[in-house]
Amino acid sequence: MTVISALEACAFNAWPARQTVFYEGWILRLANGYTKRANSANAWQPTASFDAVRSYVEALYQRQGLPTIFRLTPLAGDEPDRQLEAAGYQQVDPTEVMTLPVGNRRANGDTIILEPMRSSTWSDGFALLNGLDAIHRQQHNALLDTIAWPVAYATVYEEGQLIGYGLAVAEGDWVGLFDVVVAPAWRGRGHGRQLVKKLIEWGKTQGARQAYLQVTCSNSAALALYRSLGFETRYRYHYRVLS
Template identity: 30%
Template sequence: MNLDAASVGQRVVVRHAVGGTGPSGGPAMSDVIGRVRSVDATDVTIERRDGRMHVVHLADVVTWKPVPDRPARRRKAADVSAAELTRITSRGWPAIDSVPLGEWELRTSGRFTGRANSVAVHGDPGVPFDEALLRVHEFYAAHGVPPLAQVVVGSADDRTFAAAGWVPMSGRHDGAVVQVADLDPAYDTHPGARIADTADDDWLDSYGRVNDPLAARAVLEGPATVGFVSIGTPAVAIGRIVVTGEWAGIACVEVSPGHRRQGLARQIVETALAWAVERGADKAYLQTMRSNEAALALYQPYGFGDHHDYRYLEPGHPGRIRTVLA
């Protein structure tokens, strides 16, 4: 049986040649486990459990076989490090222009949200810190936007940036709490909710934080597996759900003022989580402001608990340009 279009969506393990000689003297081999996302005439693309995409040339495939969707042993959401979770959340909200700097990620997306317009600071930048800061300044200067860094509150990176003179960004969207949950096998899918694979004008209008629809759509629709949930025509409640590997990310849950306190937000969340579980997710994350008590109360019954906080830092020099991000 060959890897072909019929394999898309399956969780598989693929053994493939990687070049060179292995320990036994034969060809060197490697295994990759994940969900098949695409197959063409030459390559198969496999999404790993953390959302990373791995491309294997079909000519290098030695053997492959399906594996169970839900292994008996699995990591708990709370056991993932803040650095790894930052990488996972970035894959679920991908920047239009993303450049690696060692393990850091330089991101910009036409000022649509801080998450897509800041350097995601985690791990080693691969160069001395002073040089890394210079690269950050150069990247954002080339894109005509002020530099901004997303750091985990209380981390060594947070302290290092502070020692270099970077200060917390002022404004309402100056950071967030990241919460995680282990998902149940089943959630209710509400018949009044529909899920589309693109964000139409009605959905974007309901989201209400969009100045540039092209930039917003590029970020929101960027992942391979993403759904835009809505209730009503025109929409009176919306949400966004993304699946990258074993993780689901839920965001953008909004209910129009005249339709609140009717359980619509709960219907959006449950429909979104059901959709994510059907696509292989067994863990979920969300990002919201600490001050958003309504959102925290909405998600608490689904087992979401605090993982870490992050904040945005900007260079603390006189006359700096304040960033204004959704």
């Protein structure tokens, strides 16, 4: 299995869909519409012409009452992107998948609490900080509760306030970082850096040798942070959405 395939598999497991449909080497993910990542068609080992795949995917997502979204990694090749662009699908959210050897990293994490289960405190704070309404909060919680591998939920405290959140999922040699966020008023003070290092440190205790994460190319602050920690881009992907 290539590194890209391995990372894709880990990320699928770490951010699970409610349902998965397989068609001609494509993985079609369904999760009630919460996040494009869990509600998109993804190439794995394509075996059919893309015309047939596109028709199948569009019919399935229409049946589910969801927009048709293709998530295109290097595993898809070039043809799907060309055909979708010609069909009027807009490119959105180009994203970098970055990795980092775990190594011997230590966080100054006295104010960071890790828990193996999702608590109401974590869920409430994360939803408030990200502006999730009741429906999206319920969908987010349902997604997190179906993760099969070990999870660490991180909460950052400062001056008696809950100011940051994140989670990590460990599977084999990999630990994935997700939902990393710090309250705007507390950014630029090193809290995000310590949060990331704390989650990576936890991953090492689970046997991980490499950390990975996904960050949109437009998030310049996050990219600068991750690069300063040593993360390097392994590959990129983007979505195609019918406008």
